[in-house]
Amino acid sequence: MNSSRPLQLLALTLAASACQRSAAESPAPHAASAPATAASPDGCAAAAQLAAMDTRKPVPLQPMMAWHQKQNMMEHLVAIQRITAALAQQDWDEVTKAAALIESSPQMQQMCQHMGAGAEGFTDLALEFHHRADAIAPAARAQDTAAVLTATAHTLEACTRCHATYRQQVMDAQAWEAKTGSSLAH
Numbered sequence: 001m002n003s004s005r006p007l008q009l010l011a012l013t014l015a016a017s018a019c020q021r022s023a024a025e026s027p028a029p030h031a032a033s034a035p036a037t038a039a040s041p042d043g044c045a046a047a048a049q050l051a052a053m054d055t056r057k058p059v060p061l062q063p064m065m066a067w068h069q070k071q072n073m074m075e076h077l078v079a080i081q082r083i084t085a086a087l088a089q090q091d092w093d094e095v096t097k098a099a100a101l102i103e104s105s106p107q108m109q110q111m112c113q114h115m116g117a118g119a120e121g122f123t124d125l126a127l128e129f130h131h132r133a134d135a136i137a138p139a140a141r142a143q144d145t146a147a148v149l150t151a152t153a154h155t156l157e158a159c160t161r162c163h164a165t166y167r168q169q170v171m172d173a174q175a176w177e178a179k180t181g182s183s184l185a186h
């Protein structure tokens with residue numbers, strides 16, 4: 001994690017220079033409410049408008065966590081792309097390999113717990129998603145096209161349910177620690 005430190009600082013600095021500056025300067029910093037209160041020409045008002053329209057439950061994340069989450073998400077979609085492309089070719093080995101990218105593992109579990117620390121129910125949904133994906137590889141090993149498709153659709157249903165329920169809420173380290181009661185910052 002040491003190598004990501006400069007990036008993390010950069011991300012925090014960028015965030016602080018935008019919507020969170022006023023929160024950082026105020027006596028009781030609450031980044032969560034900063035976008036709504038900061039009237040400024042730098043995009044904070046626009047961000048507050050978006051937050052008001054997007055009524056999904058916020059998942060509090062520090063900038064580096066939010067970026068990691070987005071990278072994970074893009075990888076999840078690539079996994080699904082590879083699974084469907086391989087299935088069309090009946091390339092069972094490739095289906096199995098691609099499914100491994102979204103299967104349950106102790107590392108996945110730890111990551112999901114960290115990401116969901118400030119959002120009730122998020123981690124459960126995330127673990128349910130990985131658990132559903134565990135059914136894809138056995139179906140591929142059985143060379144059962146319908147079963148692979150069924151397991152993949154069942155997995156995608158967990159993706160879309162989470163997307164319908166949660167959105168990112170990016171905040172600085174202090175605000176995140178206050179929200180989650182955690183002090184780990186990755």
Ligand code: HEC
Nearest residue numbers: 070073074076077122125126129158159162163166167168
């Ligand atoms: C437990 C919750 C959860 C699950 C499960 C989940 N996602 Fe996401 N995903 C999110 C959140 C939260 C965002 C960020 C939304 C936002 O921008 O506020 C996101 C964003 C994304 C994005 C946009 C990334 C970007 O660059 O902004 C993609 C693509 C994506 N998810 C794909 C998937 C796919 C594919 C799956 C399933 C195979 C999946 N996700 C499962 C929570 C989830």
